[in-house]
Each structure stands twice: as structure tokens, then as C-alpha cells.
Amino acid sequence: MSEAVSRRTAIRLLGAAGAVLGATGCVPQVPPRAGARTAARASAAGATARPGAGARVDALLERLTLEEKTALLHGAVDPSPLGQAGYVPGVPRLGIPPLRLADGPAGVRVARPATALPAPVMLASAFDPALARAYGRVIGREGRALGQDVLLSPMANLIRTPYAGRNFETYSEDPRLTADLVAEVVRGIQDEGLIATVKHFALNNQEKGRDTIDAVATEQTLHETELRGFEAAVAAGAGSVMGAYNKVNGTYACENKPLLNELLRGRWGFDGWVMSDWQATHSTVAAVTAGLDMEMPAGTHFGEPLREAVRAGSVPEHAVDLAVRRVLSTMDRFGLLEASPAPRPSRDPAAGAEVARRVAVAGAVLLRNEKGALPLTGAAARSLAVIGPTGQVPFVSGGGSAHVVPDRDRAVSPLAAIRTRAGKGAEVRQALGEDLYGRPLPAGLLTPAAALDDQVVDAGKEHHYEGAFTLREADEWTLLVHYSGKRPDVRLDGEEVFPVQQGVAEYFAGGLLGAAPDGLTVRRRTLALAPGTHRLTVGAHGGDRGARFRLRHTTRASRAADVAEAVRVAAAAHSVVLFAYEDATEGADRTGLGLPGGQARLIEAVAAANPRTTVVLNTSSSTAMPWLARTAAVLQMYYPGQEGARATADVLFGDADPGGRLTQTFPADERATPVGADPVRYPGVGGRQEYGEGVHVGHRWYDAERVAPLFPFGHGLSYTTWQYEKLTVRPRGTGLRVEFTVRNTGRRAGTDVAQVYLGPSPDLTLDQPVRALAGYRRIDLAPGRSQRVAVDLDARTLSSWDPGPHAWVVGTGRREVWVGRSSRELPLRAAAVVRAAGR
Numbered sequence: 021m022s023e024a025v026s027r028r029t030a031i032r033l034l035g036a037a038g039a040v041l042g043a044t045g046c047v048p049q050v051p052p053r054a055g056a057r058t059a060a061r062a063s064a065a066g067a068t069a070r071p072g073a074g075a076r077v078d079a080l081l082e083r084l085t086l087e088e089k090t091a092l093l094h095g096a097v098d099p100s101p102l103g104q105a106g107y108v109p110g111v112p113r114l115g116i117p118p119l120r121l122a123d124g125p126a127g128v129r130v131a132r133p134a135t136a137l138p139a140p141v142m143l144a145s146a147f148d149p150a151l152a153r154a155y156g157r158v159i160g161r162e163g164r165a166l167g168q169d170v171l172l173s174p175m176a177n178l179i180r181t182p183y184a185g186r187n188f189e190t191y192s193e194d195p196r197l198t199a200d201l202v203a204e205v206v207r208g209i210q211d212e213g214l215i216a217t218v219k220h221f222a223l224n225n226q227e228k229g230r231d232t233i234d235a236v237a238t239e240q241t242l243h244e245t246e247l248r249g250f251e252a253a254v255a256a257g258a259g260s261v262m263g264a265y266n267k268v269n270g271t272y273a274c275e276n277k278p279l280l281n282e283l284l285r286g287r288w289g290f291d292g293w294v295m296s297d298w299q300a301t302h303s304t305v306a307a308v309t310a311g312l313d314m315e316m317p318a319g320t321h322f323g324e325p326l327r328e329a330v331r332a333g334s335v336p337e338h339a340v341d342l343a344v345r346r347v348l349s350t351m352d353r354f355g356l357l358e359a360s361p362a363p364r365p366s367r368d369p370a371a372g373a374e375v376a377r378r379v380a381v382a383g384a385v386l387l388r389n390e391k392g393a394l395p396l397t398g399a400a401a402r403s404l405a406v407i408g409p410t411g412q413v414p415f416v417s418g419g420g421s422a423h424v425v426p427d428r429d430r431a432v433s434p435l436a437a438i439r440t441r442a443g444k445g446a447e448v449r450q451a452l453g454e455d456l457y458g459r460p461l462p463a464g465l466l467t468p469a470a471a472l473d474d475q476v477v478d479a480g481k482e483h484h485y486e487g488a489f490t491l492r493e494a495d496e497w498t499l500l501v502h503y504s505g506k507r508p509d510v511r512l513d514g515e516e517v518f519p520v521q522q523g524v525a526e527y528f529a530g531g532l533l534g535a536a537p538d539g540l541t542v543r544r545r546t547l548a549l550a551p552g553t554h555r556l557t558v559g560a561h562g563g564d565r566g567a568r569f570r571l572r573h574t575t576r577a578s579r580a581a582d583v584a585e586a587v588r589v590a591a592a593a594h595s596v597v598l599f600a601y602e603d604a605t606e607g608a609d610r611t612g613l614g615l616p617g618g619q620a621r622l623i624e625a626v627a628a629a630n631p632r633t634t635v636v637l638n639t640s641s642s643t644a645m646p647w648l649a650r651t652a653a654v655l656q657m658y659y660p661g662q663e664g665a666r667a668t669a670d671v672l673f674g675d676a677d678p679g680g681r682l683t684q685t686f687p688a689d690e691r692a693t694p695v696g697a698d699p700v701r702y703p704g705v706g707g708r709q710e711y712g713e714g715v716h717v718g719h720r721w722y723d724a725e726r727v728a729p730l731f732p733f734g735h736g737l738s739y740t741t742w743q744y745e746k747l748t749v750r751p752r753g754t755g756l757r758v759e760f761t762v763r764n765t766g767r768r769a770g771t772d773v774a775q776v777y778l779g780p781s782p783d784l785t786l787d788q789p790v791r792a793l794a795g796y797r798r799i800d801l802a803p804g805r806s807q808r809v810a811v812d813l814d815a816r817t818l819s820s821w822d823p824g825p826h827a828w829v830v831g832t833g834r835r836e837v838w839v840g841r842s843s844r845e846l847p848l849r850a851a852a853v854v855r856a857a858g859r
């Protein structure tokens with residue numbers, strides 16, 4: 021169909037068309053929404069205006085001095101910190117309370133324990149918006165209980181490349197799924213009266229160069245991919261948006277007028293406030309003018325420089341007033357300006373644990389299961405070997421600002437959970453296979469002899485050691501230091517082993533590798549040591565509060581011994597469960613998709629000794645699996661939170677059907693991904709990267725390019741078998757109704773995720789996905805039962821973003837629809853004609 025016709029059918033789903041990104045510069049008046057007190061149990065999005073809300077804010081604005089106003093627009097040091105990421109002092113004289121802002125996406129990150137939920141990517145794998153709401157509510161309640169007002173979550177950025185260090189903190193490569201789930205998490209958080217912050221707006225899809233990279237994407241690409249989650253969060257009523265570190269189309273996200281004032285406010289009608297990511301503000305005048313309201317975590321640009329700019333006339337005071345109004349109106353909407361605010365609830369750790377376990381089971385993705393290796397029953401359940409360091413140290417959450425410390429003793433190890441579930445009659449052996457935290461240095465090795473394990477250095481005291489050790493032959497040593505307080509200065513032959521350049525990694529530490537089971541920070545470095553005598557010096561300072569440290573190591577021989585022991589233990593058991601890990605964190609991208617360290621070799625060796633080996637993956641994103649064919653089963657458990665070990669046992673023993681499906685494609689070849697081997701797409705060249713894949717993000721790219729993945733988007737096995745039949749597709753209102761029957765043809769109750777994909781419109785000249793995810797339904801069925809499922813595709817689902825009119829246009833004409841169990845297992849296919857509205 022011609023462009024003229026497609027324009028005629030343009031639907032203005034979100035207001036008037038405009039300039040860049042499709043918006044005019046005008047900021048519409050959006051009615052304020054009701055506060056948390058009244059909205060606490062209702063959807064914030066649907067709440068109505070609080071009487072007198074505007075007047076209260078007007079009255080405050082009249083009384084605030086310029087100094088007080090700007091103090092509301094940037095972070096400061098918390099006089100009574102609770103361990104949260106940010107603090108904005110209030111104005112006590114006028115009854116404006118301070119704001120405390122805490123991370124994060126998988127639970128509340130403060131100095132006290134909180135429920136450590138499974139990583140968002142695992143929540144997403146359940147394809148269950150209602151579960152996302154429950155997940156948000158756990159965090160919302162805990163955030164309030166732990167003294168917080170704002171939660172720095174959810175992260176709506178898409179999974180664009182498997183290398184990105186924060187893929188576990190986000191949801192999916194698919195825009196539709198991300199949008200649905202992010203919206204429900206926002207609702208859940210805000211149901212409990214905590215202000216949600218959708219982050220990082222926008223195109224913060226990688227860690228490499230994140231502070232400066234210029235992410236370049238077309239208007240159509242932006243609207244149809246990355247922006248969908250943000251738009252949905254705003255429509256769900258998110259109180260706050262966090263601007264990203266990077267640039268978007270040439271301008272830093274935190275001073276990007278097309279993004280902030282034009283799109284977010286002008287087109288989407290966002291009426292909350294925009295804060296910067298931490299140290300992501302780059303200017304005063306440009307940032308305020310573009311629509312940034314709050315600089316975090318300090319006032320480098322929005323403190324004195326902003327007051328100066330107002331006095332000098334380069335920022336009109338009404339621009340400051342507007343930013344303050346957005347902050348105060350949102351606070352008022354959540355009841356924070358009430359003379360006697362709603363009392364904070366107490367934590368409910370039991371309810372949190374219940375949701376954490378439910379999500380970890382629902383998001384468990386069974387990638388492979390040969391000859392019914394799982395569930396473990398009969399002999400397989402009575403004689404087991406649990407192998408791998410993460411079999412013994414539970415991998416709870418990823419590193420960086422999403423790391424959450426659960427209640428003491430809450431997170432049991434998989435070994436303990438498996439022993440409990442296997443019961444008394446079973447024999448459960450165990451082996452590490454890899455030593456993550458090292459062995460003490462043998463005292464006899466050092467001259468003079470010294471025990472450098474578990475040293476306590478009192479406050480104000482120093483510990484110094486200088487000695488030598490001799491190696492008869494060349495060896496590869498991994499040296500590890502575990503410490504609290506200031507990192508000890510460890511030198512080998514005069515060279516610092518753990519240099520200060522690791523400062524960035526240190527700030528973001530906290531994942532599996534970054535902390536020992538007892539909480540001490542861990543640094544490790546592998547060195548090729550020549551034969552001969554080496555000089556070791558260790559200097560530790562107790563600082564003001566005292567410190568602890570231990571120096572540890574592994575050698576080539578100790579590593580080989582660990583593998584040999586694992587092989588021996590594996591061979592003696594009927595079946596093996598091998599836990600493998602990959603430790604991702606904010607601040608760094610992955611350098612490859614393989615499992616780190618010697619894990620691939622360990623899996624090969626163990627599976628060779630015992631073919632009934634199940635690999636459980638505690639990994640952040642897709643993984644290369646050169647060892648796949650040797651295994652009996654592979655269970656993807658991501659970072660499963662504090663209840664992860666129990667949930668893993670639930671699935672391994674078949675107490676629950678693995679309910680998760682992949683929300684990202686696992687590539688067969690690292691070079692054949694949407695960002696592929698093209699450095700312009702990833703990580704960028706000369707500080708700039710292009711989103712050259714356009715609308716073909718994730719699985720859409722694999723379909724467009726006909727590339728076979730290792731595991732496709734939507735894949736995940738069940739313990740029962742499923743049949744799909746009787747597909748019909750009919751016009752319904754301005755959209756389509758898709759109906760089909762799902763039948764559990766096996767002998768066990770099970771869970772499946774039915775997926776509906778939509779083909780392109782023949783009438784649009786715009787680039788369109790070969791197949792886009794258009795809907796899905798999570799279904800639980802008893803054996804032998806069937807269910808008729810109806811999925812409605814609304815006008816937006818049938819639309820593409822047209823950069824001509826800057827609007828969504830319905831893709832009319834014959835549209836094909838596929839239904840099945842993954843993007844590559846689509847047994848049903850039908851088509852229907854979509855007509856333009858009013859015809």
C-alpha cells in the first residue's frame with residue numbers, strides 16, 4: 021500500500037506528532053495522580069487527582085528560597101545513612117521530608133538484609149505479568165519498611181548484546197515482553213507506596229564505554245525497540261525516570277531535549293521527575309533546559325552552579341520551579357507531603373521468600389533433557405554427586421548496584437537443598453571441581469614461616485610481612501586476597517599484585533567472585549611464576565575500625581587435583597548435578613560467552629566420567645556451550661535469589677515443572693548475533709555505535725537473517741508433552757483475536773508458555789520484523805487436559821512507527837500469525853486481513 025494510505029490509517033496512540041523522535045516541544049498538562057495513601061492498594065496509573073494537590077505544591081513553591089529549591093534538585097550526604105544509594109534533603113522548615121533512594125532491580129539494596137529475589141531476567145522467563153506485579157510488591161513493601169522513598173528500579177533497557185554486563189538486571193531482548201513486565205513491576209512497587217524509577221533512559225545497553233558512548237538509532241528503531249519498556253512504565257504511572265550515562269544520537273541522555281522534554285513529557289505525558297544516573301550529569305544550563313530535574317548523587321551542576329545560573333539569568337527561575345514542582349507533585353502523589361504520613365510497614369520476610377521461590381521455579385528454563393535425565397527419580401535420586409563451587413556456595417545475586425544481601429542463613433547451598441530433598445536414604449556426594457576462594461599459603465613454604473590466613477589488624481595498627489618462597493619449576497598461580505577495611509598492599513618481587521586500577525571493579529564488587537562466603541571482599545590475580553626464589557611482602561593497615569585479611573592461592577597442581585577429585589566423585593554416583601557459574605556485574609561487559617576459568621574442561625571431564633550429568637547454569641545471559649552434546653540435561657537458573665537452591669531442587673526432583681522460557685536468543689556462534697562481528701554495532705568505534713540492526717533486535721534478527729541459534733527465544737522444555745491445535749484468527753474491533761487449543765498430552769501436570777508471533781504488513785513500506793512476538797499466555801494444565809486460549813492483538817501490536825508522520829501506523833492487509841512453543845517451534849499458522857479503521 022502507498023505511503024498516503026498508510027498515513028491515512030495512522031493512529032495517534034500517544035498524542036500529536038512532532039519533531040525529532042516524533043514529538044513537539046509542548047508539555048501537556050497532565051492531571052496529578054492520587055497519593056500513595058489513597059493509591060496504596062490501587063494502581064497508581066488509574067488513580068485520580070488528590071483534591072488540593074496542586075495548591076499545596078503552589079503554596080510550598082511560593083515559600084521556598086532559591087537555596088531550598090535547588091537543594092531539592094540534587095543529592096547530598098545523608099546525615100543518618102541507611103546504606104542506600106542516594107539522599108535528597110528535604111526542607112524541614114516547610115515540612116518537606118528528605119528522600120532516600122535505594123537500588124535496585126532484584127531487591128532493596130541497603131545496609132540491612134532484604135529479600136534477595138531472582139534477577140529480573142529470571143522473572144521475565146516466567147512470561148507472567150501477574151508474577152511481575154507480585155515481585156514488584158515485595159520490593160515496594162520492603163523499600164518502605166527499610167526507610168526508603170524511591171526505588172531505583174526497574175531497568176527497562178533491552179538485552180541487545182549477550183556481552184552486556186547488566187543483562188541479568190533487565191528483562192528480555194523482546195520489546196513487547198519487556199514492556200509488559202516492566203509496567204507490572206512499576207505497578208507492584210508503587211502499589212506499596214514506594215516511588216519506582218525506570219532506568220536507564222535510554223540505550224544503555226552495554227557497560228563498555230557507557231559513560232561516553234554515543235548510541236545512534238533511528239526514530240523507528242527507538243520507538244519499536246528500546247523505548248517500548250520506558251513508555252509502558254510511564255503509562256503505568258512510574259513516578260521517576262533515570263537518565264542514562266551514554267549519549268543518544270549525539271547528546272548525553274541527561275541533557276537530551278528530544279528524549280526528555282519532547283518525547284517523555286510532550287508525547288508520553290510523563291508528570292514525574294527525571295533524575296540523572298550517578299555522576300551522569302554533564303552540565304547545568306543544557307541539562308535543566310533539556311528537562312533534567314535532579315542531579316545524583318551530588319550537586320556538582322545543580323548546586324551552586326545552578327543558583328549562579330539563575331542569578332546570572334542563563335536559567336530562568338521558573339525552570340527551577342518547574343523541576344521542583346515535578347519532584348514535589350510526585351512526593352505529594354505518594355503521600356509524602358502529608359503532615360502525618362502513612363506509617364511505614366514492617367518487613368514480611370516470609371512473604372518475600374515465598375515470592376522469591378515462586379519466581380525462581382517459574383523462571384527456571386530447562387534447555388536440554390536427553391532420555392528423561394530429569395526429573396531425578398528412582399536410582400538417579402538416590403545416588404547423586406553435586407559438583408562445582410556454586411553447588412556449595414549459593415549464587416544468590418549478581419554484582420554491582422543490583423546486589424542484595426539476604427537475611428542471614430536464608431540462602432542455603434544447592435548441596436544442602438538437594439540433600440534435604442533427596443532424604444535420608446539417598447547418598448549425596450560432593451566435590452568442588454574448582455576452588456573459587458583459594459587455599460591458605462602453606463606456612464612451610466614461606467621463609468620466615470608465617471600464617472597469612474585470617475589475620476586481624478586492630479584499629480590504628482599495621483601488619484607487615486616480608487619473606488621468600490622458592491618454586492622448583494614454572495607454575496601458574498592464582499593469588500587471592502580476602503579482606504575487610506582497606507585492601508592490603510601485596511607485592512610479589514616488588515610488583516603490586518592487586519593494583520589500584522582495579523578500583524572500578526572494587527566499587528561494583530559483591531557478586532559471587534567479589535565476596536567470600538563470610539562477606540570479605542575478594543581480589544584475585546593469576547600470574548605465571550618462573551622457577552626460583554620470589555619475594556613476597558604484605559602490608560595491611562587496621563584503619564579506624566580494624567581490618568581482616570587472608571592471602572590465599574591455587575596452583576596448576578591444586579586445580580588439577582580439584583578436577584580429578586570431581587571426576588572421581590562423579591564416577592561413583594548414579595547421576596551428577598554440576599553447578600556452573602558466570603559472574604556478571606555492572607561496570608564491565610563480558611569478554612566472551614564461554615564459562616570463565618576451567619569450567620568447560622571440568623564439565624567435559626565430569627560428563628566423560630558420568631554421562632548422566634545435568635549442568636545447572638547460574639549465569640547472567642546467554643552462554644556458549646561447546647560441551648553441550650556431552651551432557652544429559654542443562655537447566656538455566658540465572659541468578660536465582662535467596663531461595664534459588666530450594667527452587668533448583670524443586671525443579672531437579674520434579675516437584676515443579678520448569679516454568680521458564682528464554683527471553684533472549686542463545687547464539688550458536690558468538691560472531692553471528694545481532695551485533696555480530698561488527699564493532700560499529702558493538703562496542704562502537706571512536707566513541708560511537710550504530711544500532712544497525714534496526715527494528716530487528718534479538719530473535720527478530722535471527723529470523724530476518726535466517727541464522728540458526730543454539731537455543732531460540734521462547735525455548736524451554738517441560739517435563740510433560742504439549743500439543744497445539746485449532747488456530748483461528750479473526751478481526752476483532754481494531755485488532756485481531758487469535759484463538760487456539762493447548763493440550764497437555766503427557767502424564768504429568770505441567771506449565772507451558774504459548775507464544776503468538778505476527779508477520780509483516782504487505783501495505784507498509786517500512787522495515788518490519790519477519791516475526792514479532794505479539795502475545796503469549798502462561799498455562800498450567802493437568803495431564804490430558806486442554807484449554808482454549810484467546811490472545812487479542814490490539815491496534816498498537818499491529819502497528820509500526822512511521823517516521824514520516826511521527827506516529828504509529830496500523831499495518832493493514834493480510835497478516836500472518838504463528839503460534840507455538842518458541843520462536844522456532846511454531847506448529848500453527850493462519851492469516852487474517854487487517855483493515856484500516858473505519859473501513
Ligand code: BGC
Nearest residue numbers: 105123172219297298421606
Ligand atoms: C547505576 C544505577 C544505580 C546507581 C545508584 C549507577 O552506577 O547505573 O543503575 O541505580 O548507580 O547505585
